Amino acid sequence: MITVEEAKGLLFGAIEKSLPITLPLKDAYGFVLYEDLHSPIDLPLFDQSSMDGYAIANGDLTDNKRFKVIGEIKAGDGKDFHLNQGEAVRIFTGAAVPSSADGIIIQERVERNDDCISLMENFHQGMFIRRKGSQIARGDLALKKGTILNAASIGLLAALGIDKIDVYCKPNVTIIATGDEIVSPGKELSAGEIYESNSYMLNAALQEMRVNVSDIHFVRDEKMLLKERVQDVILKSDVVLITGGISVGKYDFVLEVLNDLGVQTIFYKVAQQPGKPLLAGKINDKWIFALPGNPASSLVCFYEYAYPTIRMISGIENSHLPTETSKLLKGISKKEDRSQFIRAIKTDEGVMPLEGQDSGMLQSFAKANVLIYLSKETRHIKEGDLVEIHILPK
Amino acid sequence: MITVEEAKGLLFGAIEKSLPITLPLKDAYGFVLYEDLHSPIDLPLFDQSSMDGYAIANGDLTDNKRFKVIGEIKAGDGKDFHLNQGEAVRIFTGAAVPSSADGIIIQERVERNDDCISLMENFHQGMFIRRKGSQIARGDLALKKGTILNAASIGLLAALGIDKIDVYCKPNVTIIATGDEIVSPGKELSAGEIYESNSYMLNAALQEMRVNVSDIHFVRDEKMLLKERVQDVILKSDVVLITGGISVGKYDFVLEVLNDLGVQTIFYKVAQQPGKPLLAGKINDKWIFALPGNPASSLVCFYEYAYPTIRMISGIENSHLPTETSKLLKGISKKEDRSQFIRAIKTDEGVMPLEGQDSGMLQSFAKANVLIYLSKETRHIKEGDLVEIHILPK
Numbered sequence: 001m002i003t004v005e006e007a008k009g010l011l012f013g014a015i016e017k018s019l020p021i022t023l024p025l026k027d028a029y030g031f032v033l034y035e036d037l038h039s040p041i042d043l044p045l046f047d048q049s050s051m052d053g054y055a056i057a058n059g060d061l062t063d064n065k066r067f068k069v070i071g072e073i074k075a076g077d078g079k080d081f082h083l084n085q086g087e088a089v090r091i092f093t094g095a096a097v098p099s100s101a102d103g104i105i106i107q108e109r110v111e112r113n114d115d116c117i118s119l120m121e122n123f124h125q126g127m128f129i130r131r132k133g134s135q136i137a138r139g140d141l142a143l144k145k146g147t148i149l150n151a152a153s154i155g156l157l158a159a160l161g162i163d164k165i166d167v168y169c170k171p172n173v174t175i176i177a178t179g180d181e182i183v184s185p186g187k188e189l190s191a192g193e194i195y196e197s198n199s200y201m202l203n204a205a206l207q208e209m210r211v212n213v214s215d216i217h218f219v220r221d222e223k224m225l226l227k228e229r230v231q232d233v234i235l236k237s238d239v240v241l242i243t244g245g246i247s248v249g250k251y252d253f254v255l256e257v258l259n260d261l262g263v264q265t266i267f268y269k270v271a272q273q274p275g276k277p278l279l280a281g282k283i284n285d286k287w288i289f290a291l292p293g294n295p296a297s298s299l300v301c302f303y304e305y306a307y308p309t310i311r312m313i314s315g316i317e318n319s320h321l322p323t324e325t326s327k328l329l330k331g332i333s334k335k336e337d338r339s340q341f342i343r344a345i346k347t348d349e350g351v352m353p354l355e356g357q358d359s360g361m362l363q364s365f366a367k368a369n370v371l372i373y374l375s376k377e378t379r380h381i382k383e384g385d386l387v388e389i390h391i392l393p394k
Numbered sequence: 395m396i397t398v399e400e401a402k403g404l405l406f407g408a409i410e411k412s413l414p415i416t417l418p419l420k421d422a423y424g425f426v427l428y429e430d431l432h433s434p435i436d437l438p439l440f441d442q443s444s445m446d447g448y449a450i451a452n453g454d455l456t457d458n459k460r461f462k463v464i465g466e467i468k469a470g471d472g473k474d475f476h477l478n479q480g481e482a483v484r485i486f487t488g489a490a491v492p493s494s495a496d497g498i499i500i501q502e503r504v505e506r507n508d509d510c511i512s513l514m515e516n517f518h519q520g521m522f523i524r525r526k527g528s529q530i531a532r533g534d535l536a537l538k539k540g541t542i543l544n545a546a547s548i549g550l551l552a553a554l555g556i557d558k559i560d561v562y563c564k565p566n567v568t569i570i571a572t573g574d575e576i577v578s579p580g581k582e583l584s585a586g587e588i589y590e591s592n593s594y595m596l597n598a599a600l601q602e603m604r605v606n607v608s609d610i611h612f613v614r615d616e617k618m619l620l621k622e623r624v625q626d627v628i629l630k631s632d633v634v635l636i637t638g639g640i641s642v643g644k645y646d647f648v649l650e651v652l653n654d655l656g657v658q659t660i661f662y663k664v665a666q667q668p669g670k671p672l673l674a675g676k677i678n679d680k681w682i683f684a685l686p687g688n689p690a691s692s693l694v695c696f697y698e699y700a701y702p703t704i705r706m707i708s709g710i711e712n713s714h715l716p717t718e719t720s721k722l723l724k725g726i727s728k729k730e731d732r733s734q735f736i737r738a739i740k741t742d743e744g745v746m747p748l749e750g751q752d753s754g755m756l757q758s759f760a761k762a763n764v765l766i767y768l769s770k771e772t773r774h775i776k777e778g779d780l781v782e783i784h785i786l787p788k
Contacts, residue, residue: 025579029598045588050754052643074615074645076574078585092643094575094687096586135755143760150788151602152759155595155689159588159756163580180470181488185419186557191472192490194439194553201549204423208545221468249446249486251468293488295549360444361529362553365546366537394544 001271003376004304004339010266011280011305015287015312018169018238025157028149030210031167032315037143039160042133047097049073051128054088054110054117055081055101058125065119069112073098088117103127136160146317168315171238171287172214173206175199176229178245178254179293180221197362198243198291198298205302208393211310221251230257234286239310241302244293247277254290255279263288271338271376274359275301280309287313294359300341300371303392321371321390326351331383332374339376343368344389351389368392395665397770398698398733404660405674405699409681409706412563412632419551422543424604425561426709431537433554436527441491443467445522448482448504448511449475449495452519459513463506467492482511497521530554540711562709565632565681566608567600569593570623572639572648573687574615591756592637592685592692599696602787605704615639617647624651628680633704635696638687641671648684649673657682665732665770668753669695674703681707688753694735694765697786715765715784720745725777726768733770737762738783745783762786 002010020034049055056067067088073079075094083089083100091097091104102125109121136142142160143153149167157165175198182196183189199216206213214237219226226245233240245254255268263281270278274297279290289306291298303321311319327350334340343364344353351372354364370389374381381387396404414428443449450461461482465475469488477483477494485491485498496519503515530536536554537547543561551559569592576590577583593610600607608631613620620639627634639648649662657675664672668691673684683700685692697715705713721744728734737758738747745766748758764783768775775781 025594026597029601044754045583046586048588050752052641073586074574074643076576076586076615078587080585092645093641094573094588130752130754135750135752136757142757147760148788149598150760150786151595151599152690152693152756152762154598155591155693156756156760158579158591158594159689161579161581161583161589163578179488180468182470184557185552185555187555189439189555191474192440192467192470193472194442194488195555197549197552200419200552201545203420204543204548205545207423221470247446247487251486295553296546299546299549356529358524358529360438360524362546362550363530363536366541366544366550368546392544394542 001269002267004270004272005375007267007270007280008305012308012312014266014282015309017315018171018313020166021169022164022166025154025163025165028165028167029151029154031149031170033143033145033147033149034166034168034315036141036145037157037162037165039136039138039140039142041161042138043135043159044130044132047132048130049091049093049095049097049104049128050130051104051106052092053104053106053128055083055091055098055104056088056123057083057100058102058123067117069115069117097129103129146315148316168313170211170314171310172212172236173239173241173310174214174217174233174237175202176217176219176233176240176242178219178221178226178242180251182218184218197295198293201295201299201362202241202243202302205299205307209307209310211314221245221253223253223257226253227257227260231261234261234283234288238286238313239306240286240288241306242288242290243298246279246290246292258288258290273338273340275304275341276338278305280305292359295362296343296365297359299362299365303371303390304341321392324389324391325386326370326389328372328381328383328385328387332381334374334378336377336379340374342372342374344370344372346370346389346391351387395663395670396661398664398666399769401661401664401674402699406702406706408660408676409703411709412565412707414560415563416558416560419548419557419559422559422561423545423548425543425564427537427539427541427543428560428562428709430535430539431551431556431559433530433532433534433536435555436532437529437553438524438526441526442524443485443487443489443491443498443522444524445498445500446486447498447500447522449477449485449492449498450482450517451477451494452496452517461511461513463509463511491523497523540709542710562707564605564708565704566606566630567633567635567704568608568611568627568631569596570611570613570627570634570636572613572615572620572636574645576612578612591689592687595689595693595756596635596637596696599693599701603701603704605708615645615647617651620647621651621654625655628655628677628682632680632707633700634680634682635700636682636684637692640673640684640686652682652684667732667734669698669735670732672699674699686753689756690737690759691753693756693759697765697784698735715786718783718785719780720764720783722766722775722777722779722781726775728768728772730771730773734768736766736768738764738766740764740783740785745781
């Protein structure tokens, strides 16, 4: 059976970033910049007063410290003034500094009587002027290709006058939950039935990623039904997540269906716990993940394989769950035949494995903030040993 | 002037969590659970096979290891079987175990010939049965009040059959950007005008928080216009963010307008850089933040004051930016008269202040992943000293 490292190597080596789309800036939060962004303008666009005060010319200061106020410029005004000897202009924060002025004296450092001001401070060339282009000059690199657009970078793009931006497209994802036993929450159960939870769980995980879930389907364990549905969904989605039906039981049809449809298997079955019956496949640039039906297995496989895939396609460079090492707070023994992902809580002291690691149990997953990763070869790990942890999204 | 610590004390001491709303489970990602959630059912709801195999009764094993297969139960079936001496039932993962069976022999450990199986493994009581209620018993605490609903907890709620859930309501936020100089990105600028960026930036910051932005308004520096707009917006929103117009300039009307409208000032002006001209106010359980017009100041004030407020209202316990200490990678000197927030990058080595700390500069903010916080009293901090950092959202 393939190891976790081999499976990840095969999968992630094959993924390409998506093509760009142009989005309105207001909708671009969280998307990844497709190209280096060079500033189309100088920022600021003109010499700008950074305070409320008075604009004066340097040469004036040889003789006197008294000035006549000949006008006013507030933010947004298009006025200019020529300052003659002994003249000042009242100016406000953000306003364009007159071309003949050399600096701003702030209002707190001035005594004003009617139309005249007296300076209570020495004047320095360029005081309280934000020079044209001093933040970014026209043509300068403002944001690098690959930048994940956060609040500040969106603000910066707006300040540069940009209202549309090229970003990597995010994939459309469809979820198919399979099984004769599953019933939607809120409905009545008959004997032998259980509530369907995988689609709710994966939908929430995709909401966290701000990825569009095109559709959610529920399909019974009938091969022809499943085949039709998967065929249809592949046409309409970039990534398909199927849960259940991927073991070797008599009523597990997912593998057969994917083979019949010509999906190229990248790997099937991984030496890991939980989540051994996992398939990753590809057809025409579309990615298919057949996840185990047990909820905790399904979510581990999602975060370790599907999550990085979707993020890579979306143009994100560091697409895996963030990895760190942490001190184990309680010893663990494991079998040597497979890797293990253990739901755990990391604190400042270290990392504590949670009770309830059965592959059906979500309660421990709801509390966990990390997965401990133990490679296949690992046997006994003592309290105090360092282990690899994968940090789950908040 | 009030200190950062005093301002935060006054503000955060006055905030109450919102009332609950009932949401469909599929829309509840990221919301906070309003009450302890006790399980309405046993999970699993019945004794469930955890593998594909054969169900047998314990007593059978005294005599033989050969069994006749008398039927089949797959997941979702409502069938039961009474197992007589020497009989087995074919069973699949997730299926209800017959009440007369004591355990499951997995299919890999069985030799099958026509209707008969021979066991190749010893049988133990309860093998591969997930007992009714073993994950959560009916009435047990499934999720605590205050839980932020993540993918796993949403999955758990679905598995319990819950399709609607009571969570704390999130506040509706409205943004008002003020100024005669501001023009929307994508339009032509006249002399003295600049592109409006604060509303884009704050809108993105609120998207990150998954908070609904009811509306975005742009208002010129005219007192009556501003008053009408703010009055109208207060009626329709839980939180109002105003940018600009909060200094003491002749055209700064925000303070006057808020006073005229009867907004109770919690604090006005904080001894901090950037972001001194900041006002927090309250009227009828609605919160108003008048943020500085300079983008970087505005965003610092948002993250330090408005962000925790909105999260507290939404029921989140740890509502502030996560705080850590980190080793400073480059010395800093500051004035003693105010606290300082410095945009910086934290790596494994420590924290490095960025170039471009001017209150208008967003480029450094776009790169920053933390704010260094230096309290008012701090003067010189040497390379290698520990400083407080506030971790910015991704």
